[in-house]
Amino acid sequence: MNGTMSDTSEVSVPTLAPWLVRVPAIFEGILPEILASVGAVSTKRLGQEYCWIRTPTPDAIRDSGGGIFVRWNLPIEHAWPCQPAKIEGFIEKAAQTLKTKFGDRAPQGVFVGPLHPTSPDRYFRHLAANLRGRLVLLFPGLPAKTVEEQEPDRETLFVLVGKEGLYAGMATPRSANGFYPGGSRYIAQHEPDTISRAGAKIAEALHYLRLHRPPLAAGSHWLELGACPGGMTSELLARGQRVTAIDRAPLDPRLAGKAGLTFVHDDVARFVPPAGLSYDALLDDMNGPPEESIAQVIRLSRFLKEGGLVVFTLKLPRIESIGEPLALLRETIDTAGRSGLRLTAKTHLTYNRHEFTLFFERC
């Protein structure tokens, strides 16, 4: 055959799975490349950061390199493109349909979020809350009554609503990459109490990590590299953790004398822990070349207990295409892996900017 097909030839057409993906606005400039990298063959924008895609390779959303740019994802098993405000009895109609469609699949919980999470218009946040209220009555005896009670590996019914309609599907929080619909957990940052924006990053990172491992015990000892002014330090101390914080800049004076805190005012490269001391976790948020940061993490990781946790902020130099950040990511993971640090998770958190957060365990 020379490429032509007779009328009776069978052509196998790949099944295209409809999927909702959330790509943080900070990656807007490379959105088409990101979507292509996860196999999207058709795309439609929804809400603030969402796209409805169709793909023959949904696994690529979670497993391909480009998947790290996808903050959260959900198979679309039910879509109602409509303008909810114009539909009389929207909540009741939506709730009854969802009950009919998903009632037999025993979700662990049912959670509803807005497609425009940071919009000042409160209409859809109220709509999401009211729809959830009705769904809870229609799905009695849900094991996870709150978002926090979910198990990472049990299926949840997630629903998103906005001026573009309603989109729903079942997924485990781990496969969706977050416990909340849309993946973002709001973390209050009240000036003037907040020491730095980075505090929200570690708060979110610790919450996110519950998708992959149990939380650290109270009193666990953290070694923190590049700690100043101390937003992350303050969050860790507030969670009953002990912290040895190192920075060549000074810590915020509000942290002076805090119980559980040791501050080392020096360059990280010169730091050697006191003899016999080992740590439960290592946190790195140093600015500067990422190759130097990971080198310090590797050097100091030999003072971690076996199974000890590393939370590493990988600062991305520039984002003009997906190629460069992905190459840096791969190189960092490989370098760490060769030195006994096993990657357990990687993501772009809501409170990350031009950076990824990587989680390792010491083998």
Ligand SMILES: C[S@@+](CC[C@H](N)C(=O)[O-])C[C@H]1O[C@@H](n2cnc3c(N)ncnc32)[C@H](O)[C@@H]1O
């Ligand atoms: C992004 S800030 C960290 C913010 C911090 N995580 C917080 O929660 O407030 C980066 C810090 O890394 C520190 N840093 C970078 N390289 C360092 C080095 N070699 N030794 C010590 N501190 C370093 C800088 O002084 C700066 O305070």
